[in-house]
Amino acid sequence: MSTETAIWFVRGLPRALPGIVLAVLLFCQPAPLHAQSKSDTPLPDSAPGSASATQATASVAPAAEQQPAASATAAPDKAPVPDMLMVKSVISTALQFLQPRTLEAHSYRDFTLWGLASLSALDPSLSFDSRGANIQLLSGQTSLLSRPAPTDGSADDWAQIAVDFLDTARAHSLAVRTTSREELVQAFFDELFNHLDPYSRYIGPTSATSDRAARVGGEADIGVSLGQSGRYLVVSAINANGPAWTAAIDTGDRLLSVNNRLTAGKTPETVMEWLRGEEDTPVVLRLLPPGQRRARTVTLRRAKTPPETVFAFASGSIVVLRVTAFSSDTAEEMSQYLDQAVQDTHLKGLIIDLRGNRGGVLQQAVTAAALLLDRGVAAVTSGRDSQANHIWAVQGGDMTNGLPIAILVDGRTASAAEILAAALADHRRAVVIGSATLGKGLVQTVAQLPDEGELFVTWSRVIAPLRWPLQGLGVMPQVCTSLGAADVEKNLHDLAEGQVANQAAITASRNARFPIPVSQIMSIRKTCPAALGTDRDVNVARSVLENPQWYKTAINAIPDDAVTAPQISAAP
Numbered sequence: 001m002s003t004e005t006a007i008w009f010v011r012g013l014p015r016a017l018p019g020i021v022l023a024v025l026l027f028c029q030p031a032p033l034h035a036q037s038k039s040d041t042p043l044p045d046s047a048p049g050s051a052s053a054t055q056a057t058a059s060v061a062p063a064a065e066q067q068p069a070a071s072a073t074a075a076p077d078k079a080p081v082p083d084m085l086m087v088k089s090v091i092s093t094a095l096q097f098l099q100p101r102t103l104e105a106h107s108y109r110d111f112t113l114w115g116l117a118s119l120s121a122l123d124p125s126l127s128f129d130s131r132g133a134n135i136q137l138l139s140g141q142t143s144l145l146s147r148p149a150p151t152d153g154s155a156d157d158w159a160q161i162a163v164d165f166l167d168t169a170r171a172h173s174l175a176v177r178t179t180s181r182e183e184l185v186q187a188f189f190d191e192l193f194n195h196l197d198p199y200s201r202y203i204g205p206t207s208a209t210s211d212r213a214a215r216v217g218g219e220a221d222i223g224v225s226l227g228q229s230g231r232y233l234v235v236s237a238i239n240a241n242g243p244a245w246t247a248a249i250d251t252g253d254r255l256l257s258v259n260n261r262l263t264a265g266k267t268p269e270t271v272m273e274w275l276r277g278e279e280d281t282p283v284v285l286r287l288l289p290p291g292q293r294r295a296r297t298v299t300l301r302r303a304k305t306p307p308e309t310v311f312a313f314a315s316g317s318i319v320v321l322r323v324t325a326f327s328s329d330t331a332e333e334m335s336q337y338l339d340q341a342v343q344d345t346h347l348k349g350l351i352i353d354l355r356g357n358r359g360g361v362l363q364q365a366v367t368a369a370a371l372l373l374d375r376g377v378a379a380v381t382s383g384r385d386s387q388a389n390h391i392w393a394v395q396g397g398d399m400t401n402g403l404p405i406a407i408l409v410d411g412r413t414a415s416a417a418e419i420l421a422a423a424l425a426d427h428r429r430a431v432v433i434g435s436a437t438l439g440k441g442l443v444q445t446v447a448q449l450p451d452e453g454e455l456f457v458t459w460s461r462v463i464a465p466l467r468w469p470l471q472g473l474g475v476m477p478q479v480c481t482s483l484g485a486a487d488v489e490k491n492l493h494d495l496a497e498g499q500v501a502n503q504a505a506i507t508a509s510r511n512a513r514f515p516i517p518v519s520q521i522m523s524i525r526k527t528c529p530a531a532l533g534t535d536r537d538v539n540v541a542r543s544v545l546e547n548p549q550w551y552k553t554a555i556n557a558i559p560d561d562a563v564t565a566p567q568i569s570a571a572p
Helices: 084-098 108-116 118-122 155-172 181-193 205-216 268-275 330-341 362-370 416-426 485-496 503-511 518-525 535-546 548-555
Strands: 126-129 134-139 142-148 201-203 224-229 232-238 254-258 282-288 296-301 310-315 318-323 349-353 375-382 390-395 405-409 431-434 442-448 454-463
Touching: 084 108, 084 155, 084 181, 084 442, 084 454, 108 118, 108 155, 108 181, 118 126, 118 155, 118 181, 126 155, 134 155, 142 155, 155 181, 181 201, 201 205, 224 268, 232 254, 254 268, 310 330, 318 330, 318 535, 330 362, 349 535, 362 375, 362 390, 362 416, 375 416, 405 416, 405 535, 416 431, 431 535, 431 548, 485 535, 485 548, 503 518, 535 548
Parallel strands: 318 349, 349 405, 405 431
Antiparallel strands: 126 134, 134 142, 201 454, 224 232, 254 282, 282 296, 310 318, 375 390, 375 454, 442 454
């Protein structure tokens, strides 16, 4: 999600993971979508978010030269003086990271002047004049500071220029002077990224720390959730990624004590704190299973547990996997549930529910595709930096041996979730049901900055197996459910007649090639407008899976060259 200088490769996947992924990247999460709204708004975070970010470094130059003192009329300032050496280090590191990686080429000068426009946002009386050989900071018509623009300067030279102007602005403007270091840096990057795509961004230290914890697991615990049942605390859920998953613990067990501390009279929140602690330290639980009189003792070791993202349940002869995001263990969770599901000899189909899934780790989406494809290209990423260009191929074998699959999507399905849906649809491995997805087909790489903040920089575009770009278009379903109940009934009737009502839009989306005019994107998407998912989607998926001829008709709506590897050049 932020910029990252490393590419990860899948190593030592569990036996249950047959797919081998050739390369790994982070994929960020876009913003939520209101029903049938525009599809280009970012969250990120997403995800939008996975693998540890590479620590970027920068040399710290001498402090910026002393600026003129504040005027005598300026109000006294009690705000702490920002650490301008840190500000310079952050800006220099960011410039070095941005320059070779953005989708379109920009200079250090561009980035620096865009960022310095934050001073005008903080204090409208301040402005810049960069038309001549020098760059000037003005207050009204008065020049506060003039500096020659570095010719072919380094990132460090331009970072020093930025700090000089920030220091001068602090000396002359109360609004700037009372801005904290974190606010100053945030404002600088907010203005800079206003000139780039909607997904590139800077995340400050506090938010970045919590985001990293959400991606890879925060404080160590044992991976259970607790609830209240009458006077007792009970295990309400067990995280498939945590230490408790393979232990002799079941939902419904009463938790009597933690490390000999009795839980009677305590709240779930209090006892959850007892379960947290240093990684790899022991936790001794006293548990009483329902209907039994004899308690048992279980000893576990705490671990950092990524959030659970896959939830499974059986509905008759169909298994539903609800995938809420793509974190660092999502594919492994899917593998575990698939391994259990295929043991059922009466299983007729699988529903993968990606509605509301705003993405996460790109590698996990590709690995998830590898669980269900025998071989082939899952996606292609293309950017200016050679490290951003990859053909993401998988091989190894379909865990389900060709079990019919329906994928549910809606207008909030984005990024990594769209990659999985597009890969399975283009390979005629699944029927996509719902509405047009968000259309977030840009990949971010992540850098951790010296202030512990993170920089998310878009550095590549995603191309689906049939060579069409995800960005803007999104995934067009084979069965559309966003136009109302009457339209859904017509779609199912057409399937029974061997036809796909949405065929023209499906074909048009698969024939599209980058760059696509906005008018063409809108024309395709309006045939099945983005909307929020409903219970109707599940009912349609069940009908399609239970009617083999309907399923075959929907699968065949996809052009038949999905196995052809895309041949594309790096994005301009």
